[in-house]
Amino acid sequence: MKRIGIIGMGGRMQSLIISEFGYFPELQVVAVADPDLEGAKKRVSDIKSLDIAAVHFYEKGEDMLENEQLDGVFVATRCDLHKKYAVEVLKRNLPLFLEKPVVQNEADYWELKEVVESTNGVGMTSFPLRLTGILQKVKEIYESGALGTLSQIQAYNNVPYGRVYYKYWYRDERITGGLFLQKATHDLDYINYVLGMQPVEICAMESKMVYKGNKPADLKCENCPEIDTCYESTKVIREQAHDEPNGEYCSYGEDVGNHDSATIMMRYPDGMHAVYTQNFVARKEAGKRGMRMIGQKATVEFDWVTNEIKLFWHNDSKVEHIKVRPESGGGHGGGDYVLIRDFAAILNGDTSRSSLKDGLQSAYLCLKAKESAEKHIFITL
Numbered sequence: 001m002k003r004i005g006i007i008g009m010g011g012r013m014q015s016l017i018i019s020e021f022g023y024f025p026e027l028q029v030v031a032v033a034d035p036d037l038e039g040a041k042k043r044v045s046d047i048k049s050l051d052i053a054a055v056h057f058y059e060k061g062e063d064m065l066e067n068e069q070l071d072g073v074f075v076a077t078r079c080d081l082h083k084k085y086a087v088e089v090l091k092r093n094l095p096l097f098l099e100k101p102v103v104q105n106e107a108d109y110w111e112l113k114e115v116v117e118s119t120n121g122v123g124m125t126s127f128p129l130r131l132t133g134i135l136q137k138v139k140e141i142y143e144s145g146a147l148g149t150l151s152q153i154q155a156y157n158n159v160p161y162g163r164v165y166y167k168y169w170y171r172d173e174r175i176t177g178g179l180f181l182q183k184a185t186h187d188l189d190y191i192n193y194v195l196g197m198q199p200v201e202i203c204a205m206e207s208k209m210v211y212k213g214n215k216p217a218d219l220k221c222e223n224c225p226e227i228d229t230c231y232e233s234t235k236v237i238r239e240q241a242h243d244e245p246n247g248e249y250c251s252y253g254e255d256v257g258n259h260d261s262a263t264i265m266m267r268y269p270d271g272m273h274a275v276y277t278q279n280f281v282a283r284k285e286a287g288k289r290g291m292r293m294i295g296q297k298a299t300v301e302f303d304w305v306t307n308e309i310k311l312f313w314h315n316d317s318k319v320e321h322i323k324v325r326p327e328s329g330g331g332h333g334g335g336d337y338v339l340i341r342d343f344a345a346i347l348n349g350d351t352s353r354s355s356l357k358d359g360l361q362s363a364y365l366c367l368k369a370k371e372s373a374e375k376h377i378f379i380t381l
Contacts, residue, residue, distance in 0.1 A: 001026055001028050002026050002027050002028065002071040002072060002344070002347045003028060003030045003031075003068070003069060003070050003071045003072075004027050004028060004029050004030065004031075004070065004071065004072055004073070004074065005029075005030065005031040005032070005033070005064055005065070005068055005070040005072075005073045005074070006029060006031070006032045006033070006073070006074045006076065007033045007034075007061035007064065007073065007074070007075045007076070007077055007085050007089075008033075008034060008061075008074075008075060008076040008077030008078070008081070008085075008099075009032045009034045009039075009040040009043050009044060009076075010034075010043075010076060010077075010078075011043075012076050012099065013043075013074060013076040014043045014044075014046070014047065015331065016074075016076075016331070016336060016340065017029065017047050017049070017050070018047055018049075019331050019336065019337075020331065020336050020337050020339075020340040021049060021340065022049055023337065023340070023341070024340055024341065024344045026344065027340070027344060027347075029044075029050055029055060030054065030055060030056065030068065030070070031055065031056045031057075031058065031064050031068045031070065032044060032055055032056070032057050032058070032064075033057075033058040033059065033060060033061040033063065033064040034057075034058075034059070034077075035059050035060075037057060037059050040057060041057060056068065061075075061077075061085050061088060062088060065088055065089065065092060065094075070094060071094075071095070071347055072094060072095040072096070072097065072343065072346075072347050073089045073094050073095070073096055073097070074097040074099075075089065075096065075097070075098050075099060076099045076126075077099075078169075078175050079099075079101055079104060079175055079176050079177055079181070079182075080104060080174065080175045080176075080177075082098060082099060082100075082101065082102055082103070082104075083102065083103045083104070083108040083111065083112050086098050086102065086112055086115075086356075087111070087112065087115050089123075090115050090116065090119045090121040090123070091115065091119065093119065093122075095122045095123050095343070095346050095347055096121065096122070096123030096124075096356065097123060097124055097126065097339075097343050098123060098124070098125050098126065098356060098359060099126045100125060100126050100127065100181075100185050100186065100359060100362075100363075101177055101181035101182065101185050101359075101363050101366065102125055102356070102359035102360055102363050103177075103360070103363050103367075104176075104177035104181065105177070105367065106367055109360065109363060109364055109367065112360060113360050116356050116357065116360065121356050122346060123346065123352065123355075123356050124339070124342060124343060124346060124352035124353075124354045124355060124356065125354050125355065125356055125358055125359030125362075126339060126354075127186060127189050127190070127335075127339075127354040127358060127359065127362070128331070128332035128333075128335025128336050128338070128339050128354075129186050129187070129189070129190045129304070129332060129333070129335055130189055130190045130193040130335070130353070130354055130358075131335045131338035131339060131342070131353060131354060132304070132324075132326065132332065132333040132334050132335040132338070133324045133325065133326060133327060133333070133334055134302050134304065134307055134309060134324040134333060135190055135193075135194065135302070137302075137309060137322065137324055138194060138291070138293070138300060138302050138309060139193070139194045141300050141309075141311065142194055142195075142293060142300070143196075146295075146297065146298055146300075146311075147293060147294075147295025147296070147297055147298045147299070147300060148295040148296035148297030148298065149295060149296045150272055150293060150294070150295045151272065151294045151295060151296065152272065152273060152274070152275070152293075152294050153191060153195075153272075153273075153274035153275065153276075153291060153292070153293050153294075154274075154275050154291065154292040154294070155187055155191055155274065155275065155276040155277070155290070155291040155292075156276070156277050156278075156288060156289065156290065156291070157183060157184075157187055157276075157277070157278040157279070157288075157289045158278075158279045158282035158286055158287050158288045158289070159183065159278065159279065159280045159282065159287065159289075160282060160283050160284055160285075160286065160287030161244070161245050161287075162260070162279075162280030162281060162282070162283075163232070163237070163244060163245045163246070163247065163251070164245045164247070165179060165182070165211075165258045165280055166211045166232075166247075166249075166251040166256055166258065166260075166280075167232070167234075167245065167246070167247025167248065167249050167250075167251055168245070168247040168249070170182070170258070171249065171255070171256050171257055171258060172255075172257060173257035173258060176257075176258075178257070178258060178259075178370060179258050179259055179262065179278065179280070180204070180206075180262065180264075180366040180367075180369050180370050180373075181363060181366045181367070181370075183278050184262070184264060184276065184278060184365075184366050184369065185359075185362045185363055185365075185366050186362075187276055187278070187289075188264070188266070188276065188362050188365050188366065188369075189358060189359075189361075189362040190291075191266075191274055191276065191291065192361070192362075193358075194291075194293075195268065197268055197269060198268075198361065198381070199266035199267055199268050199274070199365070199381060200267055200268065200269055200380065200381055201266070201267040201378055201379065201380055201381060202264065202265070202266050202267075202365060202368050202369055202372060202378070202379050202381060203264070203265050203369075203372045203377070203378040203379065204262060204263065204264045204265070204369035204370070204372040204373040205262065205263050205373055206259035206261070206262035206263075206373045207259060207260065207261050207262070208258075208259045208260055209260060209261070209281075210260045210281050211251050211252070211256055211258065211260050211280075212252065212256065213250075213251075213252025213253065213254070213256070214252075214254050215250045215252045215253045215254065216253065216254065217253055217254055217255035218249070218253065218255065219249065219250040219253050220248045220249055220250065221233045221234040221235065221248060221249070221250060222234070222248065224250060232250075232251040232252070234246050234247075234248060241283070241284075244283070258280070259280075260279070260280045260281050261277070261278065261279045261280065261281065262277070262278055262369075262373065263275065263276070263277040263278075264276045264277075264369045266365070287305060288303055288305055289303065289304045289305060290302045290303035290304055290305075296314070297313070297314055297315070298311060298312060298313050298314055299311075299312040299314070300312075304333045307323065307324050307325070307326065307333060308321060308322065308323055308324070309321070309322040309323075309324060310322075339354065342354065365381075368381065
């Protein structure tokens with residue numbers, strides 16, 4: 001049995017345990033730390049595979065780490081606490097599973113980087129997309145040379161549940177670090193993972209065209225006289241969109257952070273460049289997340305929404321359709337299952353395919369993208 005401690009028992013951690021831990025009965029949750037103690041106990045009680053009487057609860061992660069004998073720790077707090085608790089865990093030489101983004105600013109980046117290097121930190125970053133079956137297959141196609149000389153990468157993420165980032169606590173960039181770190185950190189990671197190299201130059205642009213306004217800070221739809229007519233009100237969304245995320249806050253408040261679209265360009269050592277764009281206004285079937293890799297001989301594209309790969313041959317009319325089924329477990333296209341499987345392997349002395357250094361590298365690119373967008377400059381990495 002491996003004794004697991006959890007710092008931050010929110011919805012993400014609860015869903016991981018419910019959907020994936022059942023495949024790995026050797027992982028036993030013995031301790032949970034969360035400042036919302038009652039909320040954490042409620043979430044644990046809703047997990048049928050856990051015996052709440054066997055779990056020790058703490059308000060502070062530091063207290064849990066001091067009082068429990070653990071084999072590994074998951075850090076899944078709100079984003080602004082990821083670095084703090086990562087450092088606490090690594091200094092105790094415990095294997096760490098760290099949710100993204102691993103840091104929020106450059107000062108945190110350099111601090112965590114030093115700790116990871118000085119402690120030879122063992123653990124992994126929660127980058128499930130790089131471990132999905134569909135991306136592994138695309139990487140295999142690319143590495144086979146089937147595409148020929150690579151000309152360009154076009155990657156995209158049209159987020160159909162984008163209201164989450166304006167109507168919930170995610171709107172507060174002081175907590176999240178902004179949507180480059182929230183979203184692009186995943187996508188830049190998988191692009192570089194497929195290529196097997198890191199960019200040497202980056203630039204970015206962002207826009208805020210929809211989710212902006214001068215409504216009072218912290219205004220809730222229920223207190224707004226426009227609740228019956230506003231396109232983004234909780235009432236209108238409930239009546240018209242039905243299954244859309246439906247937070248309680250006004251999307252047009254003066255306190256609403258986050259861009260609603262952004263684009264990043266990255267240049268690689270061989271001169272090839274990649275374009276990645278993210279949008280938080282697209283809805284329902286307009287949602288799309290994937291990539292096109294255009295080579296001289298062929299183009300390959302994939303989409304996590306359909307779990308399908310298409311391979312277009314340039315000197316032939318043939319188009320190959322490859323359907324990839326996720327491995328056991330469904331979260332993030334099966335990537336969550338592989339994450340937990342890899343962490344279980346780490347606890348037995350194996351190495352990670354989604355390391356803490358990978359998390360740091362992607363966060364660094366996102367921070368530089370943010371700087372580029374703010375200053376309107378190209379940045380040499």
